[in-house]
Amino acid sequence: MMAGLTLADFVARNAGFAPHKVALRCDGAALTYAGFSARIESLARALSRRFQLGRGDRIAHLGLNSPELLVLLYACARLGAMLVPMNWRLAVPELAFMIGDAEPKLLAIESRFLGHLQALRAAAPAMGVIGLDDEAAGGVSIEALLAEAPRQPLLTEASFADPLLLVYTSGTTGRPKGALLTQEALHWNAVASAHMHGLSAADHVLTVLPMFHVGGLNIQTTPALQMGATVTLHPRFAPGAMLAAIATERPSLTVLVPATLQAILEHKDFADTDLSSLRAVTTGSIIVPEALVEALAERGVRLIQVYGATETGPVSVYERFDLPRDRRDTTGLPGLSVEMRILDDAGHELGAGLPGEIALRGPGLFSGYWRNEEATQAAFRDNWFLSGDIGMVDADGYLYVRDRKKNVIISGGENIYPAEIERVILEFPGVSECAVIGVPDPRWQETPVALIVPRQGAVLALDRLEAHLAANLARFKLPRRILLRDTLPRNAMGKVQHFALKAELSEVPATG
Known part of the structure; x- marks a missing residue:
């Protein structure tokens, strides 16, 4: 732990080394490291004086990707406060639940979301409001706050040990939980990202995924700012705009999930876009279709995988950009500061080739769930975080993620991993997306059912699809x-809601 330092100090040090270097670009505007650091310090001073924001306080953010979100994040680091990045795709009652649970002292909100304000204020009546792009009703604009910042140096006891992010999990099966990530956790996450990507001050990161999620915020964005690199922000993902940015702004790194990568590959401008500036594209998902890997490889771009979760920062297990890809379907090796085990249901460590629950520990992991000691205790066993994912390692320690533990289908005493079946289905021409769930069966306990969304205009030949499955899967997995x-039903993070499909089809009898 680094006593006396905060993550905001990394930005300040980078400003000292290269004050005129561009830290952030967004919507045609640029902010240098000197300007970025100055805005962080001014906002921290203003928040401290006007709202008495300090250690342990929370400030929620509701808006698209913007430099202001990052200024808020590092101002919170300076103060020892916490940022609560909120998913703007959520319904108002879901947002209100998070506000009521986190009880932020302040809400920073874009004008496009002011229609939600009355309901959010009802969940936390004492909450103040900051307008990110204008004066919010009854609040103050962020620019007015910056203008009134006091000149006196800010005295604070903030440190690496302070929680910095309160990030709510996606809640695929129930109420979301707020995961607490300290400044130290973000630092170690950045160290791992630098190791994974070869990240340096010479890099240019293009961020298009939403920063209310640790994937958009912490896989490359905050690590790049810790290293002194340049980050270009897009308010939200748009495949055409992203391809144009790759062609004109020449980024070296970016992060995409498989669905957004598929949208890029299917865009009319993809074939003619020069991708040569990209050293790597990073992705993270239980299922990464091999067709996506090959499509980028044909254009000379390496697709590398990272495994993690909100609770792990998220960078925990990964491939290196500069090492040969000689293992198909692996997520890589544990990162620099992460230990990993594969455990059976009794907590015993399993050897190579045996599937079990992935357990992790290290300084980059979360410190617990906000105001939820029961969930925190359930998430750990002997200081190891239980991921809820099933995986196995090979003889060299490489991780192969199989599926979410709760999605495993037990049929005739055999464990069936839906993700394995989904991966084979996605290889079939004309399939856009799919989900496999287990439904009750009087003979086998459960049997798998596949739900498939065809690509637009495609007509699926089901007999050929069944033959494809039979050629690639054991009979009991069909x-x-x-x-x-x-x-397919999805939550606000885009994850398929298997529980909703299971509830819908639980009364459908198995046939065959």
């Missing part, structure tokens, strides 16, 4: 039913 759908 779906007993294949259902075509227009869409």
